[in-house]
Amino acid sequence: xxxxxxxxxxxxxxxxxxxxxxxxxxxxxxxxxxxxxxxxxxxxxxxxxxxxxxxxxxxxxxxxxxxxxxxxxxxxxxxxxxxxxxxxxxxxxxxx
Amino acid sequence: xxxxxxxxxxxxxxxxxxxxxxxxxxxxxxxxxxxxxxxxxxxxxxxxxxxxxxxxxxxxxxxxxxxxxxxxxxxxxxxxxxxxxxxxxxxxxxxxxxxxxxxxxxxxxxxxxxxxxxxxxxxxxxxxxxxxxxxxxxxxxxxxxxxxxxxxxxxxxxxxxxxxxxxxxxxxxxxxxxxxxxxxxxxxxxxxxxxxxxxxxxxxxxxxxxxxxxxxxxxxxxxxxxxxxxxxxxxxxxxxxxxxxxxxxxxxxxxxxxxxxxxxxxxxxxxxxxxxxxxxxxxxxxxxxxxxxxxxxxxxxxxxxxxxxxxxxxxxxxxxxxxxxxxxxxxxxxxxxxxxxxxxxxxxxxxxxxxxxxxxxxxxxxxxxxxxxxxxxxxxxxxxxxxxxxxxxxxxxxxxxxxxxxxxxxxxxxxxxxxxxxxxxxxxxxxxxxxxxxxxxxxxxxxxxxxxxxxxxxxxxxxxxxxxxxxxxxxxxxxxxxxxxxxxxxxxxxxxxxxxxxxxxxxxxxxxxxxxxxxxxxxxxxxxxxxxx
Numbered sequence: 001x002x003x004x005x006x007x008x009x010x011x012x013x014x015x016x017x018x019x020x021x022x023x024x025x026x027x028x029x030x031x032x033x034x035x036x037x038x039x040x041x042x043x044x045x046x047x048x049x050x051x052x053x054x055x056x057x058x059x060x061x062x063x064x065x066x067x068x069x070x071x072x073x074x075x076x077x078x079x080x081x082x083x084x085x086x087x088x089x090x091x092x093x094x095x096x
Numbered sequence: 097x098x099x100x101x102x103x104x105x106x107x108x109x110x111x112x113x114x115x116x117x118x119x120x121x122x123x124x125x126x127x128x129x130x131x132x133x134x135x136x137x138x139x140x141x142x143x144x145x146x147x148x149x150x151x152x153x154x155x156x157x158x159x160x161x162x163x164x165x166x167x168x169x170x171x172x173x174x175x176x177x178x179x180x181x182x183x184x185x186x187x188x189x190x191x192x193x194x195x196x197x198x199x200x201x202x203x204x205x206x207x208x209x210x211x212x213x214x215x216x217x218x219x220x221x222x223x224x225x226x227x228x229x230x231x232x233x234x235x236x237x238x239x240x241x242x243x244x245x246x247x248x249x250x251x252x253x254x255x256x257x258x259x260x261x262x263x264x265x266x267x268x269x270x271x272x273x274x275x276x277x278x279x280x281x282x283x284x285x286x287x288x289x290x291x292x293x294x295x296x297x298x299x300x301x302x303x304x305x306x307x308x309x310x311x312x313x314x315x316x317x318x319x320x321x322x323x324x325x326x327x328x329x330x331x332x333x334x335x336x337x338x339x340x341x342x343x344x345x346x347x348x349x350x351x352x353x354x355x356x357x358x359x360x361x362x363x364x365x366x367x368x369x370x371x372x373x374x375x376x377x378x379x380x381x382x383x384x385x386x387x388x389x390x391x392x393x394x395x396x397x398x399x400x401x402x403x404x405x406x407x408x409x410x411x412x413x414x415x416x417x418x419x420x421x422x423x424x425x426x427x428x429x430x431x432x433x434x435x436x437x438x439x440x441x442x443x444x445x446x447x448x449x450x451x452x453x454x455x456x457x458x459x460x461x462x463x464x465x466x467x468x469x470x471x472x473x474x475x476x477x478x479x480x481x482x483x484x485x486x487x488x489x490x491x492x493x494x495x496x497x498x499x500x501x502x503x504x505x506x507x508x509x510x511x512x513x514x515x516x517x518x519x520x521x522x523x524x525x526x527x528x529x530x531x532x533x534x535x536x537x538x539x540x541x542x543x544x545x546x547x548x549x550x551x552x553x554x555x556x557x558x559x560x561x562x563x564x565x566x567x568x569x570x571x572x573x574x575x576x577x578x579x580x581x582x583x584x585x586x587x588x589x590x591x592x593x594x595x596x597x598x599x600x601x602x603x604x605x606x607x608x609x610x611x612x613x614x615x616x617x618x619x620x621x622x623x624x625x626x627x628x629x
Binding site for chain 1: 281284285286287288289290291305306309310312313404406407408409446447450452453454456457460461463464467
């Protein structure tokens, strides 16, 4: 596996974990889908998770791995979109 | 959240919706074909595979191959020679000179083009004529070219096609910026997608969520796309007119060329392979594009555009003296000295094409483009189907469905034409055009006949699914390699694209079986509209 592929894989996994945690307990999402079982994140924990999600990208930028940074940024936005779709589909299935 | 007055929000919402509706149909076509064009090389290899997978210019043996071909062509055509690995994996070699085609004003190239085998450098095909005629005769790249040209210029003549796609890029930028401004809770609603609410909110959320996540790249792709379109259609002719008396060749030579005093004295050409080896030793990279000016003269110049190194976005451009083989300089692509303009110019290509890190970057750019097409289509459908009971809007809603689901059908049908044409002994490129137009007309007839918009969506999706499912078997029946042969030859692209098309076809059929309500309530307002009222 090339350096870029390794950097992208590691950075995307490192970003997706906090992103998933952010999405699962996002206050607006929980409110709009009437989820009572999960407690929403506080503002402080949301900020911390946001920083954690963006940190791998900042690291790639700092190291000057520009191709890996661009792929990470594009991959994160696509994965974020897919994650929201998946969580909404799962919620809709449970509500049936 | 960006605080805007009600009046300003209303204005921006109108600009967002109208720019999307008026230009959205064509914009969708440009984005969708752009998504496909990301894999132009893979499509070339899939549709016309060689017995092995080769994607690089050979760094040994080019010298002998060039001399052999140079001795066969009209001496006028050795004025300019280029080599590169084309979309179908062949080494495309073009011996040419510059001129103006009778009856035209724009300068173009005329010469002989060879397709060389990347391993043996044997001649696979030879074409002679003006650049556009050579292009029409090129069979291996026909399918990839069709998608790329539809993306770049909508198959309209120059410069009109480029102007249209440039304007569409600007419209996409306008829609991105206004969408960003009118959506008042961009961050707060980043994860909010309501699936069980009323159809209007579900469709609005689907559009907004995809648009929000895709926003930075939508802007980047629109900006770089506009840049490329306007550079070809407007900027180069305009600068040539102002500074070079309309001589575009002179402009290009001045901006990207090498300044060498003219010397027509015949002189033997130095060893190209040695120059390639020297360039590799200097940069660590292999050459991706070779350009030779004034072959066989004392003022011969060799320009080697190197492939980007691992971890780099941009690449080097090395200049050699063609008569002596001596290294001259490492030259920026624009101008003679390093500049910010050159650095920005070098960034445009990887940012738009997404081919800077192989399959990784291509896969991500494909997904980003797909998200862009999804946002455009859902925006058009949301805007028009909500108003379909108002005079005139029903036709626009129908047109949005026709383009949204009819274009994929026409594009899928083009790949069938690519493989059916050789079996029927008809010209491949002509068959592709005819099939595309035929499929578009068929989609039009269906759109006029089927009154219910959801039924229209389902019929067109089912048609697309069937066409996609047929592509791989037809490729095989037209003489392409089977999966075992492809596996043995290392042609992973062939198998991967076959599987991807079969999966996409199955997904289209599955989507066609699902009914969806398309009439949205008129009396409810979207959150953005409510805040603007």
